[in-house]
Amino acid sequence: MKKWGLLFFLFCSYAFINDAKGQNITNEGTDFWAVFPTHDPSGTNLAKIRLYITSKSSSEVSLYVGTRRILTQSVEPNVAVPIDVPRELAYIEAGDGNQVLQARGIRIVVTEGRPKVAVYAHIFAGFRSAATLVLPVESLGQNYYSMNYTQSLNDRSTNKNFIVLVATEDDTRLLIHMKGSSQKISINLPKAGDVFEYLPSGLQDLTGTFVEIDKSYANNCDKRFAMFSGSTSVTIGGECAQSLDPLYQQLYPTTSWGKTYGVVPFIGRYYALRIVAEEDGTIVNFNNQTFTLNKGEYYNTDQFLSTPMFVKANKNVSVAQYALSQACGNVFGPPLGDPEMVILNPVEFNIKAVTLFSSKLERITERYLNVFIKTTAASSFRIDGRAVGGWKQMPSDPSYSYNQFQVIDTTFSITANEGFNAMAYGFGPTESYAYSAGTNLAANNFLLINNGTTNNDAPNACINQVSTFKITLDYRAINIKWKLDGLPARDYTPVPVEVQTSRGTSYVYEYDIKSTFTEIQKHQMVVTVQKPDEGNCFSGAVDYEFTFDVYPLPKPRNNIVEFPCPDTEIQFSDRNSDSQIPDKPVNKWLWDFGDGTTSTEQNPVHTYTKSGVFYVKFFAGVDDGCLSDVLIKKVTVKPKITPKIDLNPTGCVDVDVLFKDVSTVEETGTIIAREWDFGDGSKSSENNVSHKYAASGTYTVRLTVTSNTECVNFITQTILINNSPKPDFNLPDACIKDVAIFKNTSVDGEAGSGALTYVWNYGDNTVPAANNTSTTLDGAHNYKNAGTYTVTLTATNNNGCVFTKTQVFTVNGAVITPDFTIKNGDNLCSNQEIVLVSNSSVNSGRITKIEFFMSAESVNSGKADIIDTNPNPTKEYASYKYPAFTSTAAQTFTITMIAYSGGDCYAQTTKTITVKPSPALVFDVVPPICFNAGLTKITQAAEKLGVQGVGQFSGEGITSDGMFDPAAAGIGTHLITYTFSGQNACTESLTQNIVVFPSPTLTIDKEIFILIGGQKKIEATATGSGLTYKWSPSIGLDRDDVLTPTMQGDNDRLYTLTVTSDQGCATSQTVMLNILRVVEPYTAFSPNGDNTNDTWGIKYIDSYPDVEVEIFNRYGQKVFYSRGYKIPFDGNFNNQALPVGVYYYIINPNIGTKKVTGSLTIIR
Structure with a gap:
């Protein structure tokens, strides 16, 4: 590609892959100011403030409180370095409020010439914790609105909202506009580092309080200051809120507010939001609500939230997200955390890489990271270089996704190819902290360098590429002077390009002298601008000093396939292209595939549609605009295969469809293999192949062909398979006297009979051809000769599908010989089925039907008792039994048989049979019987017709003459059979159950x-x-x-x-x-413990429940007394064994009879 063509290509293409914003300010910087505001302590635990410093490169910082240098600290890349600030120098006591405090500001300064850093501040002690992102001086502004939360009554001594203001320059004058009144508080901070903490007198909510530079002082017009807000302690959550925590955030100037915010909930916790407006008539859409805010007004969510959502407004707003008090906050999991506030960053201000701290202080047990990013960039997000999954799309806008990670390490780095918003936070028992991970920020006046190769504006220059300087101002300059490094200043004030922004009109001035830098080093451009008068701010010269780097060009490396096949997806990949800048990895790519198509993906997939030679051009770039030289590689695409199928677009079910492969290959290529996929699970590798489909429907046929260059291509084509008719018909039973009727039962596939047409062929060569066929629904033909004929039915449906059904049909003769035998006719009883055997025959064909009339009455009625439409020789019929007899006399019956060979061809024969009467029995229900009832006569069974013979019983517990023994049968249900044997050798049996109940x-x-x-x-x-x-x-x-x-x-x-x-x-x-009549006491017993006669026994004494028993020794001393004798005398008195000898007893039955007395001897 010629050089001019390459430049044109880059000018047109690189704009699509570079998204550098119109400013060069981020939360990274070289000069920062923080404060240590008033807070309510947790008991006697006094809070500490710790700064965490991170950098993408090795750097060095110094810590100051006011103008007093505390220490100098080295900062290693991608490590959060902690620095403790002396409390006694920086802390603002409650009594220090509402007055200027000299030298209380905390300052972090990067050593001159060292890389930028990011700064975070964390306050902690006891059950208290709060953190904030600290902003560099270049990102600070002149106008701020406070963000706080409504205080509730508690027993804390301070319990107030606060605003803390820090001067970054000497003689900084500020105005605090009191909410709801025209009152202003004027504040003069004489020195940089001086601090003013505003504490209201009561529980006033300071949200929406406006603070600005007092421009009534001319030397104050260009000064900036830092502003912090929060609460000394607060509860959030209403009635359930018991625990409290301080709030602490550095505020963004209004220039860094935005119109769209993505809100990601704290994991497992409810949250609240506040939205503050900068201008009157701000329309806000949030959570399916629309409301209007005026300048300084705020919206507070009326319910606590737990889902992700967007905040969108027509004008710039500020949004804060709040964690709740521990007892109010948990959605799931154990209750943890306490109030916390974090100022969110709008979608338009984001970052692509940052190193974070994740503190465990104080008493933090769970630490998390929330991330909000474009869905297309989510796969590029990394934590310490590791890809992560689990992304979820935002419910109201799937083009954005979010994630919530639990983190373990105290320090970790996060990166992505595109910008993201992130929040780091931690929860513990009644404790929490949260802070923005970092952001790009707005700047009113900034320098950009236009790259002559890519036409991209960036904050840095690229080596050996033409650079053009542009300065953007928020006012129209009277005069501009440009001074590059040590060169003399040059006076050049071009006509500006006016650009409309959300803040109004900006003016872009382009320096007319272009520069090309040949060394990797830092440079400085000083732009001196004469400002116009603005109110009390008089015109004067302002120096804008911009330091920028000259970056090397990235080294592109890639992997490509040199000999691909056409019409095949080919993977192109970046092979770790090197940006040659340690903290700026390659994250922009541009591919030109040489066929008129391009891609900005890192690892694109591309398909060449033609064969030939193509030159692939590859560029690698970084965010600040440097793009590598082109890397060109040759790709030779092999000969193209054009797969093609020759195929009728329609077919019929169960009919062969012919598939032909007519594929071609360019040049000298040939097809060496193919595979057919017919879409119904069947496959073939033949060139031309026939295939039948078993079901109707539309099938996608795929032909895959392989050439001798190992390229593969395929083509798909659909074929509509229609239902085929399903012809069928019933064969009649016909003889030569009949007209054979063939009943048509055809259907059209699965949809019913449909509109089918038919052609019959009766297979009768003895008649003219016209009489041998018909097109009627049902076939009809009169065969003159007996024999076998082939009948064919052809059916055609509306789709043109044709199917044929053929059946062999027999025309029977008319000469029939009917005959049958009675197999059991010699000794048949009326309760037995008669067994008949057919022996009929016909001179040609077969007997088609047999009818038996079992009596003259059946013949007279014309109703056959047995009909068989599928008879065969020697077939037995045993399904008929004569009706029960009403007398004891034998009866004779005439059996008539008719045999058929067709409808009009039949013959008959008759035979007689004598049937003997069978006994007619009755066996009534037998009532239940008890097990101990003894022998019982069963009388419920009898013969009722009068047949002579003998009846007998059988079964468990019964004799043949009917005596039933329930004890022998046993408890339960027993089946009793009564059998009657007649003298005529006919027998009959009946059964009945008898139940034996158990006896008590x-x-x-x-x-x-x-x-x-x-x-x-x-x-x-x-x-x-x-x-x-x-x-x-x-x-x-x-x-x-x-x-x-x-x-x-x-x-x-x-x-x-x-x-x-x-x-x-x-x-x-x-x-x-x-x-x-009397009790009978024993005269002696031996209580020696041998379990024999160990107690004194008295027979029958248990008949006297109120008896009194007394025993005395020979001295008259009573040694035993008992009323009732349940515990007999055991020879002991007062638990001591009595000596052997004679004792005397008195037994009083207490029933009015005399006492029983006598002597008792104890033997041992």
């Missing part, structure tokens, strides 16, 4: 002994279902309807106990009561 069981003593006047509770057991009891007689019993009554000892008596089940079965037992 009873266990009781047959004799009971009770002392006269005594009583005793009867001991007995019984089993059975739903038992009832009855004693007879009832004299002397406390109850006669229970199993174990109490019996009185008055007189000898015989009792009967009857136990009855709920099934009516009963069991009885007699019990003899014997009366004993």
Whole structure:
């Protein structure tokens, strides 16, 4: 490619792959200011402030508080370096509010000539934590709106919103516009590093408070300052909010606000939002709501949110996202965290690479990262160089995606090929922090360098490529002087190009002298601009100093396929092209495939549609505009295959379709292999092939061909397969006397009969051709000769599909010999089925139907008792039984048989048979019987017709004469059979079930002994279902309807106990009561522990429940007393064994009888 052509190509193409913004300001810088605001401590734990410094290259910083240098610290690439700030020098006590504090500002300065850094501030102690991104001085502005949250009553001593202002230059004068009034607070910060913390008198919410440079002072017009806002402590969440945390964020100037914000929720937590407007009439769309805000007004979400969403406005707004108090915040998982505020970055201000810190302080247990990015760039996102998955599209705009990561490392780097917004945050028990990961920021006045090769504007120059300088101002300059490095300043004020932005009109001035830099080094352009008068700000010269780098050109490296096949996807890939800049990897690519197509993907896939030689041109670039020299490689595309199929576009089911391969190859190429895929799962490798489809439908046929150059191509073509007709017909039974009717049962595929046409061929060569065919729906033909004929039915449907059905048909003769035999006719009883065997025949063909009329009555009625339309010789018929007889006399029947060979061809014959009467039995239901019922006569079975003979029973527990023994049969259901054998050798049987119910069981003593006047509770057991009891007689019993009554000892008596089940079965037992007149004490016992006679026994004493037993020794001392004798005397007194000897007893039955006395001997 000629040089002019290459330049034109780059001018047209590189604009599509470079998205450098119209400014060169990010959160990276060389000079930063932070503050340590008032907070409510957690008990006695006083907060600390720690700065985290990160850089993409090795750098060095110094820490100052005011003008006092604290330390100098080296910063390694991609590492978050912590630096603690002395609390006593920087902290703002609550009593220090609302006054100028000298030298309280915290300053971080990069050593001159060293690379830029990013700075984050983290306040922590006890259950307190808050963090913010710190902005470089060049990104600061002159106008800010405060972002806070509404304070609630609590017992904290401060409990206030705050605004903290920091001067970055001497004699900085500011105005705080009080909300809701015209009151202004004028503040003068004499020195850079001086601080003013505004604390309201009560719980005032400072959100929307406007702070600006006081331009009534002429020397104040170009000054910038830093502003921080938050709360000393706050609860967020309403009634559930119990715990609190401070809020702390550095605010973006209004120049860095935007119109579109992507909001990603805290993982597992609810969140709230605030939206602040810069101008009147700002229309905001958010969460399916539309509302209007005026200058300084804010919208606060009326409900807590948990899903991702967008904030969109017609004018610039600022958006803050809030975490809630711990008890209010969790969507899922354990409750963690506390109030936190983070100022979000709009979509238009983003970053592509940053190193972050993820602190565990103080008491942070879970750390996360939220990322918002274009969906097309999500796959390029990396954490410490590792690709990540799990991206989810934004619900209302799938062109953007988000992700939520849990992080482990304290320091990690994130990168992507395109810009993203990110937030780092952490949660712990009643503690949290969150901060923006970084961003590009707006600048009102900035320098860009136009690259003469790519026509791209960037903040840096490229080696050996023409550079043109442009300065963008937010005012029209009176005069401009340009000074490059040490060269003399040159006066040149061109006519500006006016550019309309969201902030108004910007003016772009282009320097007319172009420069080409031949060395890799830093340069400085100083642009001195004479400003016009603006209010109290008088005109004067302002020096804008811009330091820029000259970057080397990237070294492109790629992988390509040198000899690809046409019409085939080919992978082109970047092979680690080197940007030659340590912190700026290649992230722009441009491919020209030589066939008029290009791509800006890193690893594109391309298809050549023609054969031949092509020259692929490849460029690699970086964000700041440097593009590599072209890398050209030759690609030779092999001869092109043109696959082609010769195919009828329609076919029929189950009919061969012919497929022809008529593919060609360019030049001298040949087809060496092919594969057919017919779309129904079938395949073939033949050149020309026939294939049948089993079902109708549209099929995609694919032919894949391979050439001798190993190239493969394919073609697809559809074929419509229509349903074929399915002709079918029924064969009649016909003889030479009949007209044979062929019933048409054809259907059109699967859709029913449809509009089919038919042609019949009857296969009868004995008639003229015209009489041998027809086109009627059903066929009809009169065959004159018996024999076998081939009948064909051809059906055609509307799609032109034709199908034929052929069947062989037999025309039967007319000479029939009917005959049958009665197989069991010699001794047939009326309860038996008669067995008939057909022996009929016909002179040609076959017998087509047999009819049997089993009696004269059947013949007279014209209704056959047996009809067989598919007879065959020697076939038996055993399905007929004569009706039951009503008398004991034998009966004779005439059987008529008619044999058919067609509709009008038949013959008949008759035979007689004598049938004997069979017994007629009845066997009524037998009622259930109890197991203990004994032998029972079964009388429910009998013969009722009067046939002479003998009846017998059989079955479990029954004798042949009908005596049933339930005990022998057993409990349960038993089948009893009654069989009657007649004297005429005819028998009949009936069956009936009999149920044996279980009888109750009873266990009781047959004799009971009770002392006269005594009583005793009867001991007995019984089993059975739903038992009832009855004693007879009832004299002397406390109850006669229970199993174990109490019996009185008055007189000898015989009792009967009857136990009855709920099934009516009963069991009885007699019990003899014997009366004993006195108790019978033993005269001695031996309590020696051998388990024999160890206690003194008294027979029948248990008949006297109120008996008193006393025992005395020979001295008259009572050694035993018992009322009742449930615990017998064991020979011990007061737990001591009594000595052997004679003792005396008194037994008082306490029933009005005399006492029983006597002596007792203890033997050991």
